[in-house]
């Protein structure tokens with residue numbers, strides 16, 4: 001209760017209404033750039049598009065697109081423009097950089113994480129299973145009403161687990177304090193809770209099925225079948241955390257819409273591949289978990305938004321990767337894990353699993369919101385996707401999964417959420433990191449102001 005009061009007080013911290021380009025605004029013509037529209041079609045080598053009132057009103061080849069009278073012209077020759085990304089799987093709110101846990105879960109901190117996502121080019125961010133429902137609904141309403149400064153759009157879904165099940169211990173301690181995880185042990189409890197969520201207008205739920213190597217209680221088929229059935233009756237989607245082959249098979253067979261994680265300890269068999277061919281679930285790979293180990297290589301792309309203390313801590317941690325954000329040696333299982341990944345990944349894809357961007361950032365301290373997206377995409381390309389396929393999986397497909405009809409691609413009528421890059425990511429996926437500018441709702445996101453804000457916070461920590 002005390003926490004809730006804190007939240008309500010904090011939620012009113014901003015009396016200012018941020019326009020976020022809501023009112024009428026003059027048209028802007030962006031021209032000369034290489035245009036990657038996000039739908040998988042070939043890029044337009046010299047493109048142009050018009051943005052007005054936060055939306056794209058014309059798009060095509062330079063010369064074929066005419067700007068309305070009085071439009072501002074922005075020359076983007078030599079640049080590449082792609083849609084802003086959409087991340088379907090993160091854990092927002094608990095990271096405080098000098099501290100971790102429920103005490104950090106305030107609207108300001110949620111906003112800070114969403115600004116970090118926006119800084120790195122993500123226009124919509126979905127927190128999965130670990131966000132308090134009523135406070136999150138309030139945040140969404142406030143954000144839609146323009147009460148916050150520009151940031152990635154916030155989405156969330158409630159999570160279900162057996163009593164004492166659910167997320168990793170670190171996140172469990174944090175979420176317990178806010179009573180966030182919906183613990184259900186019977187089909188009846190599950191159904192009535194899903195009905196209650198449907199009544200609040202919620203469109204997605206997450207289930208944790210895993211027993212984490214026998215250390216956690218496992219969700220029974222009776223319970224997950226009830227959740228899936230009830231959710232589908234209400235037009236809701238179910239995301240399933242299931243990391244072993246038998247569990248993934250079981251939940252896909254039961255009809256989950258989104259499989260989270262990748263089976264890393266067993267090679268996929270024909271039975272599962274047949275199931276994938278029939279069901280074609282969405283698949284949030286979350287392979288890299290926002291891997292911050294690039295910090296070990298002093299990569300400024302990651303370091304720029306990371307507090308110095310966190311960087312120092314990662315560098316000083318010698319625990320084996322990837323068990324912790326660390327600069328320690330790779331785990332002894334790393335080579336075998338890699339081999340299994342290399343075997344399973346292309347098979348998931350060719351069987352028809354519909355890959356979408358998710359990073360799991362925020363599951364434990366020391367991850368950087370936003371940069372993880374770029375790591376995940378690079379991993380996909382390493383494992384066999386083309387850069388174009390990776391971009392579609394980070395833009396159009398997550399928009400389709402989340403029902404965001406006005407996001408995900410660059411086309412007439414869509415929100416003008418885009419990234420301007422200094423180099424072509426189709427030549428090298430690492431070029432998604434060469435960010436010149438990020439635009440949300442047609443307005444330039446002030447990345448320099450963000451860096452200044454984070455530097456200042458860093459200095460006082």
Ligand SMILES: [Zn+2]
Pocket residue numbers: 089090091128360363
């Ligand atoms: Zn997760």
